[in-house]
Amino acid sequence: MSMTYGVHGRVLKVDLSSGTHEVLEVETDVYRQFLGGYGLGAWLMWHHYPAGVDPLRPEACFALVSGLLTGTHTPFSGRTQIVGKSPLTGSWADSNSGGSVAMHLREAGFEALIVTGRAPEPSVLVVRDDEVIIAPAGELWGREIPETFDHLKEEYGGKSEVGVSAIGPAGERQARIAAVLNDRYHAFGRQGFGAIYGSKNLKAVVIGGTGKVPIHDRERFDVLCQKVNRTYKSDLSRFMRFMVWTTKTKLWFGWVYRLLTRLGIKADLPQATFRQAFSDRGTTLGLALSTENGDAPVRNWAGVGTRDFPLRRALKIDGEAVHKTVTKKLSCGSCPAPCKGIVGIKKRGLSDVRRPDYETLAGFGANLLNDDLGIVTACHDACNRYGFDALSSAATLGWVCEAVEKGALTAADLDGIDMRWGDGEAALALTIKIGTGEGCGAWLQHGVAAAAAHVGKGSDAYAVHVHGQEPAWHDPRFTPMMGINYIADPSPGRHTSGSGSWQETFNTGFPLPKAGLPKDELTVSWKSHDGKGQTQAHYSNAHQVLNGLGLCMFTGLTGNVPWRDLLDAVTGWGMSEADLLESGERIQMLRQAFNVREGLKPADFKPHPRMMGQGDGKLDAGPLRDIEVPLLELREAYFAAMDWDPETGRPSRSRAAALGLEDLLAPVLAE
């Protein structure tokens, strides 16, 4: 019998209702076709999720999944993924987080853990190699995230021994925007996975193992990993920091540069400058850029950043200001350029808080016209304590501000809190209410669509969401390709599921350059809509490869991670970049097929008019003035490029056949 490398070929399935478990064998060919991560997850959900079932019912299931490179200590592979059906949108759901859970899952000998059923009492699921225990959660139920993790660490060990995935009180109450926290600081934030844990009486999953992923060519793999690590570590070294410092134009290098240019020698900005900036600040470095350029929507998508939240205010919550509050660096794991942090703000008594990143700063800051970094950090702390999505909650508060302004809500409806634009203290008070579910928190905790339905009075007109999911703080009026992603991806409203917006705005290269795609299909002009559907199709497929491997999406910006070579060294499968891209397309098709099976159609994922520059979304000033984006046409172009029916969403039989999925997806294919 030949040895299999790179995968265990095993998935653990646990039924919390009966307290039983089984190990499912998975053929290597499944991994070759769908890789790991969302790909394997989509394949598992296709086979195990009961079609049409409410995701909060006991018979529904979800799965924690590992990418194929996760657990091998490949640089940037410290990611954990989850798949299922969203209680917020009723669609396909997946989420990607930092942390060691997937690494431990693989060390326990599995690529995935499927959880179904509902435990008779609040429980903690413990997996240690082949041992599976469903232990009573006891007093843990009801506890906030920090206490929960402290307790579990005491009982089961730190993250070098086990990976822990847990919910806070918001998840226990099945708040539809509840998150799952991994290793305390990293979150499956979007799509309401916390509510799914809560519906299963599952407080936490604890996973540890003693095994290893078998590597096909250890020597080659080590060389590849060392090369990646060396590149990043040399760029982040003190020497390189000094060299980059000398290139500041105010310093002497400005004179050198002048001389070089006069001699006709082009001096490039070293990539090290970006790697350092990103490793130091993470996504926080984009806040002021985004509010000023129009990427970050303000005032619930109806404001103008340059006017309502000008640069001098945005800089108060931008990367440099946030960086001053960082007390400790934080990494996802296996990362040579950690970009996260722990912060503390003395005057608000905050310590040991995960640093707010771009989405939190834009949501609780720019969106609400709040430039108090202490308040933003406190809101973020509340999200992470009670366990709910910072993005959805901030979007809901933006809607509250507008509802108060328009008279649909009063302070009396909000337990006496007079929520107005720029009132950070009121925002914090409401954020805590969402976390506790008390008073108005009971109807704010399910996101903006549910809140608008509760209030009525026409407030749904300014509830910005796509089929229940609040879009991220990236405006399609600025990056139309992000808009395509919001309404065309099987997981609506998401910004991390494969937008080609970095190509659109940064001119970043395609991550699989040897896949054989025509160059003109991989580049777009920012100011034109031509070809964006096709380009978005390629980028969304490539993004699924990234998830399938379990790598960090920001390597798309920082570069130099050879996906194909790493996978080949681990598995020995000899897949080309074209093969990988085909796997990416299979994953994307399977995610879409899940939605078709659930009865969803493309038209269900409606963009809010403000996202397209229509109605009061047509701005009268600023960088987005008068901009309209034909998002529905762009979605049609995307569907055409994917060979999916634009009316029904069904993938074509011919394309499915070309990908070898004709039999698997037969019930949902279009003729």
Added chain:
Amino acid sequence: MKLRDALHRATGRPVCVHLIIKGRIGTGWVDIDRHLWLRKGTPLADLVPILEADGVPFTAILDESPHLRHTMMLNGERCPIEDNGARELEDGDALYLLAPFAGG
């Protein structure tokens, strides 16, 4: 008025423009925040050679990231260089070239 400002004005450069260039440009990161003193009537188009002479690799920046031609902003409004080359810069203008940072 500060002595430095007075000197600039006395030497025939009375127009002070606040310039910020920031963001991922090409594959690197640029972070420039400075005040430029210009002659009266200096058009926007002259900014490129002025910056080049002052050690800011502006031409290279635009070559590497052509979309930046569209993101130039003057006093809070889009002001693409190519469409506004003749526009004269005025004292107190704020000129930002902030590279887009979408996604993440």
